[in-house]
Amino acid sequence: MYVKFVGGLFIPSFLEEEILSMDYAVEMLGIRKEFPGVVANDDITLQLKRGEIHALLGENGAGKSTLMGILFGMYQADRGTIRVNGKEVRIANPNVANRLGIGMVHQHFKLVDTFTVTENIILGSENSRWGFVLDTRSASRRIAELSRRYGLNVDPDAKIEDISVGMQQRVEILKMLYRNADVLILDEPTAVLTPQEIQELGAILKNLIQEDKSIILITHKLKEIKAFADRCTVIRRGKTVGTVEVAAASEAAMAEMMVGRQVSFKVEKKPASPGDAVLQIDSLSVKNNKQVLGLNGVSLEVRSGEIVGIAGVEGNGQSELVEAVTGLRKTESGGIRLKGKDISGLSIRDRNESGIGHIPEDRHKRGLVLDYTLAENMVLEVYHRDPFSRNGILNKSAIRSYAERIIGSYDVRSGQGAASVARSLSGGNQQKAVIGREIEGDPDLLIAVQPTRGLDVGSIEYIHKRLIEHRDRGKAVLLISLELDEVLNVSDRIAVLNNGELIGVVEASETNENELGLMMAGVRKGETA
Amino acid sequence: MKRRSGMLAVLVLLMGLLAACGGSNNGANGGTNGAAGGEGNAAEQPKADFKVGMVTDAGTIDDKSFNQGTWEGILRATEELGLENKYLKPTGTTEADYTKEIGNLYDAGFKFIVTPGFKFETAIFKAQEKYKDAKFVLIDGAPKDDKGNAAVGENTVSIFFAEQESGFLAGVATSVQIKEGDVGFIGGMEIPPVQKFNWGFQQGVKYANDNLGTKVAIKKENVIYEGTFSNVAGGGQLAASMYDRGVKVIFAAAGGVGVGAIDEAKKRAADGKEAWIVGVDVDQYADGEYATGKSIILTSAMKKIDQAAYDMIAAEAKGEFPGGQTLIFDAKNDGVGLPAENPNLSEEAVAKSKEVFEKLKAGEITVAAEQGDLIK
Amino acid sequence: MRNTIVSLLAVVFGLLAGAILMAVTGHNPIEGYTYLMQGGLKNTERLGNTLATATPLIFTGLSVAFAFRTGLFNIGAAGQMLIGGLCATAIGLTFDWPRTVLLAAMVLAGFIGGAVWAFLPGLLKAKYNVHEVVSTIMLNWIAFWTVNYAVPAYFKAESLETESRILPEAATLRVPGLTEMFDGSYINLGIFLGLIAVIVMAFLIDRTTLGYELKAVGFNRHAAEYGGIAVNRSIVVSMLISGGLAGLGGMVQYTGNAANIQIGILPSQGFDGIAVALLGANSPVGVLLAAIFFGLLYSGRGFMNAMTEVPPEIADSIIAIIIYFAATSILIERLVRRFKGRLPLNRSGTAPQQGKGE
Structure with a gap:
C-alpha cells in the first residue's frame, strides 16, 4: 500500500484526498458551463480554504459571475464537481446552497425598502411561531447579537430606506450570518461604497474570518485585493489562470494574469497641442x-x-x-x-x-x-x-x-x-x-x-x-x-x-x-x- | 362573451333590455288564446316530437329578467311534454351574433326557437325567411326588415305585453297605500317596454287621485331614465336623491339599475327611514328583504313572460301554433298584473287594485300606451 | 421561433385544460372539440363567419400589440372601437357618395375617430406622465356614453330602439360577391382591410425609422431621448396609431359585421384584443393567426353547445380557459426555459420580440 507523509502522519492514499479536502470549505473542480454561443466557464478550479478571504479576479465577462452562480445554485455546471467541507454535493438551487452554509451578497441588494432590518433579514427564512405569527422579537435579539459579535453596528429596527448604502450591505451580510452561512460570496462589494466605507468593510471581513468564516470576494480592483485578500484566483476568458498568495504577488503581476499581457497603469500620451x-x-x-x-x-x-x-x-x-x-x-x-x-x-x-x-x-x-x-x-x-x-x-x-x-x-x-x-x-x-x-x-x-x-x-x-x-x-x-x-x-x-x-x-x-x-x-x- | 378579468365584469351590460319575468309560478291559470289547458292533457298529446331552443339576449340565463323568464317557461313546457330543450348564448349583441346562434340551433335540429327581446327583431325577420321549416317565437318584439317594416312570417309569433296596464295597477296600489306624498320612477334605457311601464304608472296614480281620493304627486324631476340596465351604483344614487327629495315610493323598471335602487331602499329601511320600491317584471319581494320577514318591495308590476313561452310551446304541441299572429298579453288574459301575495300592501290597497284589475279585464278602464301629456 | 412554440404550447395547454373541464363535468372532450371545429369550419358559410368574427379582433389585437411594442398598454381599444365605429357610421349615414369614395371616407373616419380617442391619453402620458391604463379605461366609459347620447340623438331609427339606423348597402363593407361565395355568411371586405393592416404594421414596426423611434421610446425613453428622438411626440404618435387601429376595428365591426352601431354595450373585442396580442406575441402575423383562432373559438362555441350537452356557461369557461392559457404565454415561456434548464443570453424575460435585422 502506498502511503504519503502528510502533516506528520503517514496515511493511506485512499484517505489522502479526503483528509486534505478537510482544509477546504469549498472546492470547485474542473467546472465547465456553456451558454448558447459562449463557453462561460471552461475547466475552472477554485479552492477556498476555511478562514481565508479568497479573491476571484477577472475581467468583465471572464466568467466570475457564472462560476459563483453555479456555486450558489443558480446554474448547473455541465461538467465538474463541487465539494463542500470535503463532501461532494449537487447544488440544484439557491436553497440547497443556503442549507450547505453558502450565502451570497449580490452587487444589487435584494432588500425591501419599507421593511426594517429585522424584517428583511427574516424574510423568507420562516421563523414563525405556531406556523404563522412572525417571531420578530427573538429574531431582532439575535440580529443585534450577531451585529455586535462581528462589529457590524447595525440597528435591527431601522428601516432600510433610512440607512446608508454601506449599512445596507452589512444587512445583506447579516442576512447570511443569520442563516448560519459559513461561506460568504461577496459580488463586487466595494462598487457602491465610499472610500471610508471600504475601509470599514475590510475590518468587518477580517472579523468574519477570525470567527472561522470563509469569504470569496469577486472583484477586479487590485488595490482591494492587496488590502483584504489572502489568496487570489485569477480567471481569464472562462479559464483558470492560476491561484496566488496575495502577499507574494504584485498588483502588476495580478493585472497581467487577468488581462493576459502587460498592463501599463500610467497612460502613455504626447503633450497636447491645443488649437481653437x-x-x-x-x-x-x-x-x-x-x-x-x-x-x-x-x-x-x-x-x-x-x-x-x-x-x-x-x-x-x-x-x-x-x-x-x-x-x-x-x-x-x-x-x-x-x-x-x-x-x-x-x-x-x-x-x-x-x-x-x-x-x-x-x-x-x-x-x-x-x-x-x-x-x-x-x-x-x-x-x-x-x-x-x-x-x-x-x-x-x-x-x-x-x-x-x-x-x-x-x-x-x-x-x-x-x-x-x-x-x-x-x-x-x-x-x-x-x-x-x-x-x-x-x-x-x-x-x-x-x-x-x-x-x-x-x-x-x-x-x-x-x-x-x-x-x-x-x-x-x-x-x-x-x-x-x-x-x-x-x-x-x-x-x-x-x-x-x-x-x-x-x-x-x-x-x-x-x-x-x-x-x-x-x-x-x-x-x- | 364576457368572462376573464374582473375588468370585463363591467361588460355584463344590458341585462336583457328590461328587467323581466322571473319565477312567476303563481300566475294563476295560464289560459290564453285557448292554448294549453290543464297540465295533464298536455302531457297526453302524442304529437310532441319537436326540440325547443332559445337564444339568450346579453346577460345570463339567471338574470331574473327576460332570459330567465323565457327559459323557465320553456323548461316547464318541455318537461311536461317530454321535449328536448336547449339555450345558446350569443357572443355579442349584433344581428350577426344572433343569427349565428339561431343557425346553430337549427343545424342541431332545434326547430322551435324562442327569442326574448326586441333586439332580435331583424334577426328573426331574416331567420323566418331562411328557415322556413322552423317556428319562431319573438317575445316583446315583431320581426322587422332593415327599413323597419314589421312582417310576422307564417312560421313566427310575435308577442307583446301591455306593460302600461301592469304599471297602472302598480300606480293605483301605491297611491291607495300611501294616500299622499311623492312617488317616483326610475327607468333603464328609454325604450318602449320601459316607457309603457312609466306611462301606465303615472296614469294609475292619476286614476287613484281622481277616483279614490288620494293625493299623490309624481313630479317631473322624479321621473328619470338612467340610460342603461347595468349601472347598479347609478341606480342607488338616483334612488338616494329621490328619497332625499321626499319621495316615498319609487317604481324601478331598470334591471341592474333597479337592483341599485333596491339596495339603497334597504339601507334606508334598515336605518328606520321610509323607503319603498315597486318591483318590475317578476315578484321582487324576496329581492327586497332586509330583515327577516321585512321587505322594501311594496308590490311588483309583473309581466308573465314564462307564461307566454309556455303557452306557445303547448300550442305547438297541439298543432295549434298561431303562426303569423301578433299576440298581446294583457289583463284580459292574465298576462300582466300584481303578485298574488302583497304582504306590504294594506287590505284596502289590495282590494282597490283587485277592483281596478277587474275593470281592466272588463274593458271599463283603458290605459294609454302612448306618452300623451305624461312626463317623459 | 421561440415565440411560435410558446404560443402553440399555450394553445395546446388551453385545449387540454378545457378538455379536463369537459371531462370533469361529464362531457366527452373529443366530441366537444369536434363540434367546436365543425362549428367554425364545417361549411363555407361557417368558415366565412369565423373569418368575419376574427376581423375586428385582428384590428384590436394589432392595436394592443402596437402599443405594447412601443411600451404602452392601451386598454382602451373598446372605447376607441366605439368612437371609430360611430364616426364611420356617421359618414355612412350622412353622405350619399359613390361607394368607393364613401367607403374610403369611412375607413379614414374610423381611423381618425379611434386615433383622436387615444390622443388624449397619449398627451396626458407625454405631458404629465398619467398612466395610460388609467386614462384609456376612463375614456372607454366616456366613449360608451358619447355613443349612448349621439346615436339616439342623431342617428336613431324609427323602428329600432338601441341601434342607429341601418346603413345603406353602399355604406357597408358587405359585398354580394363575398356573401355568395361564403354561402350567406356575413364575411365582408373587413377581412381584407385586416390583412392590409397586418402588412402595414409589420412594415411600419420593423422597417421604418418611425417604427425604430417608437420602439426605442417604448424600451427605454431615456436612451431614446439621448439619441435625439422626440420622446413625447413618439408617445402621442404611438397612441394615435394604436387608437386608429382600434377605431378601424370598430369600423369593420359596425359597418361590416353589423350594419349599424349599438348603444349600451362596450364591444368585447376591445378587451379580447389584449389576449389576441399576447397570444400573437405582439407580432403582426402572430396577431392575425391568434385572431383567427379566437374567431374559430367564438364561432364554433355555439355549435358545440347546440350539438352536445355542454351548457353555454361551461362552454364559456372552456373558451375562457383556452384564452387564459393563451394570454399567459409568458408563463409558458418561463416553463419552456426552465425545462431547458438554462437562461438564454440573448433575450430578456418578458420583453417583446423584435426585428433581428433579417
Missing part, C-alpha cells in the same frame, strides 16, 4: 432635479486637441453641466457655444449633428436600448440619416455593416455579433460599444462621462487610449470622472467643480492629488497660501 476653442461655456447656470441651481455661473473652454477633465465629488454639478451641454437639461442662464455657434437653443439631435458625441454616465439608462440589438443601438443617433434610412425606410444591411465595423474595431464581444441583444453583453462590452458608437461619429467634441466606471483594468487602459487618440486627431474631449487617478492621468487640463461652482482650472502636469483634493473640497487655489 471648440466648446465655450459662458457663466452657465442650470437647475438640478430639486429645482435649485446645481450649476452656478460656470465658464469653461475646451479646445481642439486637448482633453479637459472635470474633477469633483459626485453631485457637485457634473451631471447638470453635461446635460446642459448635450441638451438633455434646460439651462437657466448663460451661453453654450460650439465652434463659435450658439447651441443653447438647439434640440438634442441638432446638437449631435453639430458635432457633439456623448458617452453617458449610465450606459443602461441613457447609452443603450438594452432590448435592441447591437446593430440597432449603433445607429441610435444616426438612424435617420442616409445611408441608414431613406424616406423613412430603414436600410438594414447598411445598419448591420456599420455596426459590424464598430464591433470589429472596438473589439465588442458578443454571442451573435451585430444581432446580439445589447442586454446580453457584459458591462465592459456594452461600454465599448457605446464608446465605439460615439467615437465613430467623429465628433468635434466628445463628452465622456465616467467612461470606465465598473470596468476592469484591461478595458480601462483600452478606453483611455481611444480617448487620447481622439484628441490626437485634433478633436476636443471633455472627460468627467469621479476617479481622481483617471482625471489626472488622461486629462491635459483639469477643471474642479464644487457645489456647482468652478473652483479652478489647472494644468494636469502641474498639479497633484493633494491640490485637487483641496479644490474638490472647495478651497480655491492660492487661498491656503
Whole structure:
C-alpha cells in the first residue's frame, strides 16, 4: 500500500484526498458551463480554504459571475464537481446552497425598502411561531447579537430606506450570518461604497474570518485585493489562470494574469497641442432635479486637441453641466457655444449633428436600448440619416455593416455579433460599444462621462487610449470622472467643480492629488497660501 | 362573451333590455288564446316530437329578467311534454351574433326557437325567411326588415305585453297605500317596454287621485331614465336623491339599475327611514328583504313572460301554433298584473287594485300606451 | 421561433385544460372539440363567419400589440372601437357618395375617430406622465356614453330602439360577391382591410425609422431621448396609431359585421384584443393567426353547445380557459426555459420580440 507523509502522519492514499479536502470549505473542480454561443466557464478550479478571504479576479465577462452562480445554485455546471467541507454535493438551487452554509451578497441588494432590518433579514427564512405569527422579537435579539459579535453596528429596527448604502450591505451580510452561512460570496462589494466605507468593510471581513468564516470576494480592483485578500484566483476568458498568495504577488503581476499581457497603469500620451476653442461655456447656470441651481455661473473652454477633465465629488454639478451641454437639461442662464455657434437653443439631435458625441454616465439608462440589438443601438443617433434610412425606410444591411465595423474595431464581444441583444453583453462590452458608437461619429467634441466606471483594468487602459487618440486627431474631449487617478492621468487640463461652482482650472502636469483634493473640497487655489 | 378579468365584469351590460319575468309560478291559470289547458292533457298529446331552443339576449340565463323568464317557461313546457330543450348564448349583441346562434340551433335540429327581446327583431325577420321549416317565437318584439317594416312570417309569433296596464295597477296600489306624498320612477334605457311601464304608472296614480281620493304627486324631476340596465351604483344614487327629495315610493323598471335602487331602499329601511320600491317584471319581494320577514318591495308590476313561452310551446304541441299572429298579453288574459301575495300592501290597497284589475279585464278602464301629456 | 412554440404550447395547454373541464363535468372532450371545429369550419358559410368574427379582433389585437411594442398598454381599444365605429357610421349615414369614395371616407373616419380617442391619453402620458391604463379605461366609459347620447340623438331609427339606423348597402363593407361565395355568411371586405393592416404594421414596426423611434421610446425613453428622438411626440404618435387601429376595428365591426352601431354595450373585442396580442406575441402575423383562432373559438362555441350537452356557461369557461392559457404565454415561456434548464443570453424575460435585422 502506498502511503504519503502528510502533516506528520503517514496515511493511506485512499484517505489522502479526503483528509486534505478537510482544509477546504469549498472546492470547485474542473467546472465547465456553456451558454448558447459562449463557453462561460471552461475547466475552472477554485479552492477556498476555511478562514481565508479568497479573491476571484477577472475581467468583465471572464466568467466570475457564472462560476459563483453555479456555486450558489443558480446554474448547473455541465461538467465538474463541487465539494463542500470535503463532501461532494449537487447544488440544484439557491436553497440547497443556503442549507450547505453558502450565502451570497449580490452587487444589487435584494432588500425591501419599507421593511426594517429585522424584517428583511427574516424574510423568507420562516421563523414563525405556531406556523404563522412572525417571531420578530427573538429574531431582532439575535440580529443585534450577531451585529455586535462581528462589529457590524447595525440597528435591527431601522428601516432600510433610512440607512446608508454601506449599512445596507452589512444587512445583506447579516442576512447570511443569520442563516448560519459559513461561506460568504461577496459580488463586487466595494462598487457602491465610499472610500471610508471600504475601509470599514475590510475590518468587518477580517472579523468574519477570525470567527472561522470563509469569504470569496469577486472583484477586479487590485488595490482591494492587496488590502483584504489572502489568496487570489485569477480567471481569464472562462479559464483558470492560476491561484496566488496575495502577499507574494504584485498588483502588476495580478493585472497581467487577468488581462493576459502587460498592463501599463500610467497612460502613455504626447503633450497636447491645443488649437481653437471648440466648446465655450459662458457663466452657465442650470437647475438640478430639486429645482435649485446645481450649476452656478460656470465658464469653461475646451479646445481642439486637448482633453479637459472635470474633477469633483459626485453631485457637485457634473451631471447638470453635461446635460446642459448635450441638451438633455434646460439651462437657466448663460451661453453654450460650439465652434463659435450658439447651441443653447438647439434640440438634442441638432446638437449631435453639430458635432457633439456623448458617452453617458449610465450606459443602461441613457447609452443603450438594452432590448435592441447591437446593430440597432449603433445607429441610435444616426438612424435617420442616409445611408441608414431613406424616406423613412430603414436600410438594414447598411445598419448591420456599420455596426459590424464598430464591433470589429472596438473589439465588442458578443454571442451573435451585430444581432446580439445589447442586454446580453457584459458591462465592459456594452461600454465599448457605446464608446465605439460615439467615437465613430467623429465628433468635434466628445463628452465622456465616467467612461470606465465598473470596468476592469484591461478595458480601462483600452478606453483611455481611444480617448487620447481622439484628441490626437485634433478633436476636443471633455472627460468627467469621479476617479481622481483617471482625471489626472488622461486629462491635459483639469477643471474642479464644487457645489456647482468652478473652483479652478489647472494644468494636469502641474498639479497633484493633494491640490485637487483641496479644490474638490472647495478651497480655491492660492487661498491656503 | 364576457368572462376573464374582473375588468370585463363591467361588460355584463344590458341585462336583457328590461328587467323581466322571473319565477312567476303563481300566475294563476295560464289560459290564453285557448292554448294549453290543464297540465295533464298536455302531457297526453302524442304529437310532441319537436326540440325547443332559445337564444339568450346579453346577460345570463339567471338574470331574473327576460332570459330567465323565457327559459323557465320553456323548461316547464318541455318537461311536461317530454321535449328536448336547449339555450345558446350569443357572443355579442349584433344581428350577426344572433343569427349565428339561431343557425346553430337549427343545424342541431332545434326547430322551435324562442327569442326574448326586441333586439332580435331583424334577426328573426331574416331567420323566418331562411328557415322556413322552423317556428319562431319573438317575445316583446315583431320581426322587422332593415327599413323597419314589421312582417310576422307564417312560421313566427310575435308577442307583446301591455306593460302600461301592469304599471297602472302598480300606480293605483301605491297611491291607495300611501294616500299622499311623492312617488317616483326610475327607468333603464328609454325604450318602449320601459316607457309603457312609466306611462301606465303615472296614469294609475292619476286614476287613484281622481277616483279614490288620494293625493299623490309624481313630479317631473322624479321621473328619470338612467340610460342603461347595468349601472347598479347609478341606480342607488338616483334612488338616494329621490328619497332625499321626499319621495316615498319609487317604481324601478331598470334591471341592474333597479337592483341599485333596491339596495339603497334597504339601507334606508334598515336605518328606520321610509323607503319603498315597486318591483318590475317578476315578484321582487324576496329581492327586497332586509330583515327577516321585512321587505322594501311594496308590490311588483309583473309581466308573465314564462307564461307566454309556455303557452306557445303547448300550442305547438297541439298543432295549434298561431303562426303569423301578433299576440298581446294583457289583463284580459292574465298576462300582466300584481303578485298574488302583497304582504306590504294594506287590505284596502289590495282590494282597490283587485277592483281596478277587474275593470281592466272588463274593458271599463283603458290605459294609454302612448306618452300623451305624461312626463317623459 | 421561440415565440411560435410558446404560443402553440399555450394553445395546446388551453385545449387540454378545457378538455379536463369537459371531462370533469361529464362531457366527452373529443366530441366537444369536434363540434367546436365543425362549428367554425364545417361549411363555407361557417368558415366565412369565423373569418368575419376574427376581423375586428385582428384590428384590436394589432392595436394592443402596437402599443405594447412601443411600451404602452392601451386598454382602451373598446372605447376607441366605439368612437371609430360611430364616426364611420356617421359618414355612412350622412353622405350619399359613390361607394368607393364613401367607403374610403369611412375607413379614414374610423381611423381618425379611434386615433383622436387615444390622443388624449397619449398627451396626458407625454405631458404629465398619467398612466395610460388609467386614462384609456376612463375614456372607454366616456366613449360608451358619447355613443349612448349621439346615436339616439342623431342617428336613431324609427323602428329600432338601441341601434342607429341601418346603413345603406353602399355604406357597408358587405359585398354580394363575398356573401355568395361564403354561402350567406356575413364575411365582408373587413377581412381584407385586416390583412392590409397586418402588412402595414409589420412594415411600419420593423422597417421604418418611425417604427425604430417608437420602439426605442417604448424600451427605454431615456436612451431614446439621448439619441435625439422626440420622446413625447413618439408617445402621442404611438397612441394615435394604436387608437386608429382600434377605431378601424370598430369600423369593420359596425359597418361590416353589423350594419349599424349599438348603444349600451362596450364591444368585447376591445378587451379580447389584449389576449389576441399576447397570444400573437405582439407580432403582426402572430396577431392575425391568434385572431383567427379566437374567431374559430367564438364561432364554433355555439355549435358545440347546440350539438352536445355542454351548457353555454361551461362552454364559456372552456373558451375562457383556452384564452387564459393563451394570454399567459409568458408563463409558458418561463416553463419552456426552465425545462431547458438554462437562461438564454440573448433575450430578456418578458420583453417583446423584435426585428433581428433579417
